[in-house]
Amino acid sequence: MENAIEIKNLSKSYEDFCLNNIILNIPKGSIVGLIGENGAGKSTLISSLLGIIKSSYEELKIFGMDFKTDEIQIKKDIAVIFDTTHYDDEFTPKFIGQILSKVYSNWDQATYLKYIHQFNLPMKKKIKKFSRGMKMKLEFAIAFSHDAKLLILDEATSGLDPIIRDEILSIIREYTEDENHTVLMSSHITSDLDKISDYIAYIHEGELLFMKPYDELREEYGVLHVGKELLDSLNREDIIGYTKGAYSYTILVKNRLAIQSVFKDLEIMRPTVEEIMLFYAKGGC
């Protein structure tokens, strides 16, 4: 499978934080949900692979090109959306369209106007009078109008209402129908990632815990509610973490199917991204 991004041993150290030897391949045409608690290193990873901050790495390839030698060429095909807009408050969508048509050689004004219309954005209103949702929609309209092959979202949908988020998720899905388009998306709204991700990459305290296909995660892991006796009879290695309730334990296990074959009557549910994250972070065993 061809990769849009290939990262080998990328590290970045701050005084009291270290992003540690990240090895990550992001397949072309996929949507990768990047998860991790606050301060885990998601933005540091994103900024590192965009060259916004300086990091060390053995290899960083985007679209098969070496980031060290082809950064300018690579960046033409990347659109990045953060949680705020970076355009001047005095600008209007109309003016931004005029500027960007000169910045991007592959700017498509007709597509830009199509999204501005679809998102109900006023062409002649200054951004300072936009709501947060309108600002983010404008960012998406821009991202989709210069035919970017890689869309990187860093908490871009946080603070948006469920209706706008749903609309944006549909647009992202539509965008990846073209197999040349890839999305890397960090979000704390894990239910969005449940809806859209092909893969989940989990960063915990600066380490990449795993990057796995979403379907495989749901197949491999399970959540069960059991008493102490059953908890004790499970293989310790299968327990990722648990919480203790008033009368029972809630446990995240791996090897779901193997456990189910032993405990045939036990109800083992497929976990959500949020449950996987919570139990990994908290542990408990």
Ligand SMILES: Nc1ncnc2c1ncn2[C@@H]1O[C@H](COP(=O)(O)OP(=O)(O)OP(=O)(O)O)[C@@H](O)[C@H]1O
């Ligand atoms: N410029 C900086 N100088 C020093 N430390 C920094 C700097 N930028 C980030 N850090 C530290 O790096 C760590 C990772 O931060 P980062 O923003 O990458 O986390 P994150 O996973 O994106 O978190 P969040 O979900 O809260 O946005 C944190 O401990 C943060 O304090």
